Amino acid sequence: MLGNLHPLTQQSVLDQMSKKPKLAILDTMNFWMDIAMDDLKAVIKNIDVITINDEEARQLSGEYSLVNAAKKIHEMGPKYVVIKKGEHGALLFSEGNMFYAPALPLAEVFDPTGAGDTFAGGFAGYIAKTGNISFENMKKAVIYGSALASFCVEKFGTERMLTLTDKEIFERLQQFKDLTQFDIEIN
């Protein structure tokens, strides 16, 4: 998991690994697109998953539609593209497949700082723990990351994460299920 740093630093981390990782995830932001786009494009070629927000996906691809933006970014290298839309959730794209995880609508957002990083941490942690990089499992990782991020915004900075229990996470995952699952007859 390459955190949001200068793309040359991210590439240097990859270069120091004697064995190619099973899955490399890269997080980045508009700042690096503004001052080091060529370096960013070079490292993007070498990773499997990119996580960016909607505006950054548009800047990186030059496409307004997120569907078209994801297509262009796939062509730059990453097999998986995760586009974070803040309070509107996150989209996962891979090989013509698309998955949408909503953000949990909350009565109060105390402090959104760190929500994106918490999402990325939960996403990467779920994949690392399960060791499964199929699209089906990556959908679950997006839900897991979204659930963790929904806790992060409840308190200041990382405060809420320090006291988080498994039970609370399981209850929140159930809320995500209740929020999104339906069973419509198709015939």
Add this chain to the structure above:
Amino acid sequence: MLGNLHPLTQQSVLDQMSKKPKLAILDTMNFWMDIAMDDLKAVIKNIDVITINDEEARQLSGEYSLVNAAKKIHEMGPKYVVIKKGEHGALLFSEGNMFYAPALPLAEVFDPTGAGDTFAGGFAGYIAKTGNISFENMKKAVIYGSALASFCVEKFGTERMLTLTDKEIFERLQQFKDLTQFDIEIN
């Protein structure tokens, strides 16, 4: 289904019905909130479902959080509150239950005119056809309305709706399932 007209006209339609309908749905907009808020609040007391967009939900309730806005609007009368968020989907609230239907991410939106009305028509049509006003069935109605709205924006005005086939609708519903359904273990 009371379309988006002056609230006094909406109330007059209700008054002309000799038998109270099983379910009354009301659509409205910011314009009526600006010029006829008292009349709007009066008719809202007499209906079961309100469909409005996110900004209108905030204006009507005075609450920024959509969760809190829905709670306030429930207290004004409607048992069901549907909040439309355009390209970000729609939320359904009722008695502490919450459901989120995404909008289908599209490569191209040709003309968004009529998407909200198509959503309302598909929503009301699904409920009328199934005759079931449970929360579970209303979730399906929100998905059905979202699927129809995703066609509406593909062409100008109502053009796309005129040629729409059952097969196309079923395929689109399947896309909504693929887009949102997941199976994460909770234990």
